[in-house]
Amino acid sequence: ETGVTQTPRHLVMGMTNKKSLKCEQHLGHNAMYWYKQSAKKPLELMFVYSLEERVENNSVPSRFSPECPNSSHLFLHLHTLQPEDSALYLCASSQDPLRGRDYEQYFGPGTRLTVT
């Protein structure tokens, strides 16, 4: 595997279910990101991890819970979601931008989530 992979690619869940999204990067990066992409809305940054520590949490509801066990893996745990949470969830990784440069991000293909 190369680049950034995400599983599953598609997920349908009821509002009372608990599920997890998985992201894995094979690029040797040390920062990882979760984004939400909804139709006709700008890309929303949800969470950022650098060296396995959460460094950004953009007022995301607690029904979304991230986990970063190591610098190659990132999870998004989902529980009691709402229909408006239906969207494409994108994972990305980059070199650590705190070194003073703007490193480009590498994105996975996303998980298409539908909440019924």
Add this chain to the structure above:
Amino acid sequence: GDSVTQMEGPVTLSEEAFLTINCTYTATGYPSLFWYVQYPGEGLQLLLKATKADDKGSNKGFEATYRKETTSFHLEKGSVQVSDSAVYFCALGNTGGFKTIFGAGTRLFVKA
């Protein structure tokens, strides 16, 4: 705060037409600028970037020049192909921070 504004789509062109997608930005400091492309069913991928004023980024026939005086980073291609149909995002790096600021995206349709 920092922001990116890009032209609304969709943009519909015939094959071999000239493409311009406008992007302007507001930023403190000297950010890097990026264009990302998202093909149907895929995530975003970096198309090109420029890290300082007057730099020109180029890739796959696409070009964009970092214009500090007009705070712009317009994307151009001389002759588009059907395979260029995608959504294009202009983005601004937060100079050493984690938050890349993305524009709303411009959808391009290219007809054969």
